[in-house]
Amino acid sequence: MIIGVPKEIKTHENRVALLPGGVTEMKRNGHKVLLEKGAGNGSGFKDQQYIDAGATIIDDVEELWAKAEMIMKVKEPIKAEYSRMREGQIIFTYFHFAADRTLTEKVVDSNCVAIAYETVEKEDGSLPLLIPMSEVAGRMAAQEGAKYLEKATGGRGILMGGIPGVPPAKALVLGGGIVGVNSAKIAAGMGADTTIMDINMSRLRYLDDVMDKNVNTMFSSEANIKRLLPDVDLIIGAVLKPGAKAPHLITREMLKNMRPGTVLVDVAIDQGGCFETSKPTTHDDPIYVIDDVVHYCVANMPGAVPYTSTLGLTNVTLPYAVDLANKGWKKALNEDEELKMGLNIAEGKIVYKDVAAAFDMEYTSIDEVL
Numbered sequence: 138m139i140i141g142v143p144k145e146i147k148t149h150e151n152r153v154a155l156l157p158g159g160v161t162e163m164k165r166n167g168h169k170v171l172l173e174k175g176a177g178n179g180s181g182f183k184d185q186q187y188i189d190a191g192a193t194i195i196d197d198v199e200e201l202w203a204k205a206e207m208i209m210k211v212k213e214p215i216k217a218e219y220s221r222m223r224e225g226q227i228i229f230t231y232f233h234f235a236a237d238r239t240l241t242e243k244v245v246d247s248n249c250v251a252i253a254y255e256t257v258e259k260e261d262g263s264l265p266l267l268i269p270m271s272e273v274a275g276r277m278a279a280q281e282g283a284k285y286l287e288k289a290t291g292g293r294g295i296l297m298g299g300i301p302g303v304p305p306a307k308a309l310v311l312g313g314g315i316v317g318v319n320s321a322k323i324a325a326g327m328g329a330d331t332t333i334m335d336i337n338m339s340r341l342r343y344l345d346d347v348m349d350k351n352v353n354t355m356f357s358s359e360a361n362i363k364r365l366l367p368d369v370d371l372i373i374g375a376v377l378k379p380g381a382k383a384p385h386l387i388t389r390e391m392l393k394n395m396r397p398g399t400v401l402v403d404v405a406i407d408q409g410g411c412f413e414t415s416k417p418t419t420h421d422d423p424i425y426v427i428d429d430v431v432h433y434c435v436a437n438m439p440g441a442v443p444y445t446s447t448l449g450l451t452n453v454t455l456p457y458a459v460d461l462a463n464k465g466w467k468k469a470l471n472e473d474e475e476l477k478m479g480l481n482i483a484e485g486k487i488v489y490k491d492v493a494a495a496f497d498m499e500y501t502s503i504d505e506v507l
């Protein structure tokens with residue numbers, strides 16, 4: 138199979154979908170890799186390393202998309218890329234369809250095969266291709282939160298850990314999954330008095346067992362959230378129902394109950410965001426203020442630490458990509474339930490229920506396309 142790896146073009150997105158070692162692995166399996174010139178630069182991997190591994194460097198991105206039978210990317214295709222997607226082509230990347238109707242419609246119209254990293258799912262419900270990026274974004278969320286709590290960046294001017302004689306900041310983490318546990322770890326490590334909320338009681342029991350002393354757990358409900366709002370400094374949004382649009386746990390009205398300079402970091406923004414007032418921002422211009430509350434809503438947080446993120450991502454995506462290349466998408470998905478969960482749209486049909494539901498579009502059972 139011919140595999141194409143374009144350079145990411147989203148603002149400050151420096152990750153790349155395949156490492157030189159991945160090229161070697163693809164070649165060993167009889168495949169050909171086309172890499173867009175400079176695609177690995179942002180993560181510290183030079184064209185020459187890819188050439189040495191056996192890749193062909195392509196200068197013209199249109200040519201790369203036209204020739205590739207499978208595109209491996211990091212972020213969802215954006216406007217400039219819509220016209221490049223084509224019938225029968227496998228696109229293996231993050232899509233986050235439920236947050237983006239236009240993208241959903243463009244992918245349907247293209248008749249390509251969209252396999253989304255974020256919905257590949259193991260039997261135990263874990264999301265193996267999302268986990269490493271959630272680990273990165275979770276850890277970053279606490280450090281970005283600490284930064285924007287500084288007065289000069291619009292925050293309340295409170296130090297996360299306080300000092301002897303002065304209490305620390307209070308952090309609230311909504312969702313105790315991978316983003317949640319990682320952000321709570323860092324926030325608590327900085328000394329913040331941290332609360333994690335979730336609707337999954339077994340998860341709360343686990344977190345209660347393993348987290349530091351300055352982390353409390355609380356059942357997630359509107360009443361409990363409202364109770365904490367007047368007193369928290371930092372809120373991290375980390376909820377997820379795989380593939381679906383995120384629920385709004387904090388409404389615009391509720392911002393009035395917060396102190397000026399409170400910081401919201403909405404990591405769930407890639408699925409539409411869990412605060413009503415969230416809208417996607419970029420690393421160029423990451424925050425905005427509504428009712429004196431600072432909002433940080435960057436949809437590709439891991440793009441800021443591309444060395445760590447590219448290694449973390451490609452560690453987990455490569456085996457699935459090799460399988461897709463070796464078998465073709467239908468056979469690979471039919472033989473692997475985990476990968477099958479990744480198929481969102483194929484041949485113009487939406488086969489992931491929560492994506493169709495997000496836009497009231499037609500849903501087709503996956504077995505009809507496989």
Ligand SMILES: NC(=O)C1=CN([C@@H]2O[C@H](COP(=O)(O)OP(=O)(O)OC[C@H]3O[C@@H](n4cnc5c(N)ncnc54)[C@H](O)[C@@H]3O)[C@@H](O)[C@H]2O)C=CC1
Nearest residue numbers: 270271274312314315316335336357376377405436437438
């Ligand atoms: N902005 C960015 O750059 C990035 C965003 N993400 C996003 O972060 C979000 C969280 O991802 P993960 O932690 O990996 O998911 P996860 O599945 O590990 O955890 C989600 C948690 O939310 C809980 N939850 C669901 N509804 C809830 C509610 N109403 N109240 C409280 N908790 C609730 C679930 O029980 C689960 O424990 C996803 O939308 C993911 O795509 C992940 C990586 C990077």
Ligand SMILES: CC(=O)C(=O)O
Nearest residue numbers: 231270407436437439
């Ligand atoms: C998961 C995701 O959206 C990202 O890594 O950018």
Ligand SMILES: [Mg+2]
Nearest residue numbers: 407436437438
């Ligand atoms: Mg994202």
